[in-house]
Amino acid sequence: MPIDRKDWAQRFPEFLVEAEALLAKTEECLSHLQLISNDKDAIDCLLATLLKLANRAEMLALVAISEFCQHLHSVIDSARVRIDLHQQALDALKDCLTLMAWQLELVDQQTGQLDLEESEQTALIEAFAFQIGQGTVQPALTSKRLPRLAFSERQA
Template sequence: MLNGNEWHQLHGEFLGNSQHLMTRADECLSHLELISDDKDAIECLLGTLQQIAGKADAASVKTVAGFARQLRYLLYFASAAGRLQPKALVSLRECLSLLSWQIELVDPVTGLLPLDDHEQQELLEQFGCCCGIGKVESSHPTPVEWPVALTVVHP
């Protein structure tokens, strides 16, 4: 964890880089909404999510890093299976909106994001299910650790 002075120095750079990357992610997603199987747009989005995770790791914003990494993981498998249907793209947009919102809420003094990850987990699970790559196996409600074991759903 960075101390207040270290974080303050990184905050402007992290926020600026992350906002730029979120704009790029939004452009990639807009392109996917027009052409859902565009490999270049998918690769761009995968790379952008990886960069966001890396920038967040470097700035010690673990919640953002983990969310970006988990979203990338699901997107990778969904795109490999050719399962980015319109409903999945809507869910992906919701995930990116939450990610953007979380970046904005990172405390500029401490670098902390004082939120639980419940909404992240719900959106990730929803995205995975919309992609048809599986559903989370659970016999009782417990916090979901990603990546999780997925049950493959065959069409």
């Protein structure tokens, strides 16, 4: 069901506040991983936060941001058992999170459009995947739907 423009304009500022908080949480996870490399709790927190951000972005039809979060989540999740988050990998992850923050700032607040060259997202995700030992990266997850959050999770 398409989002009504008026409803979208009312919900977008709330989304931005929540997205900034979620990105701050990913930064906390990253900082924790810089102190304790490969900490399972920090990785799980990072994964949950990326998924939550992807869901929130999808609810507002912010496809580029939702897919970027999903793709990053997928790369981390698929390598979780044998992931090696050495400094170069953490730097590559930070680059991904920085781009995501920039993209949130560039969303047109009236239309919801985000004009971007997807090659930068792809290059950063590939660089991160390479750093954690994944030789190839799956294509963007455009056809994969996110698991729906329960109403109580949406309000959290």
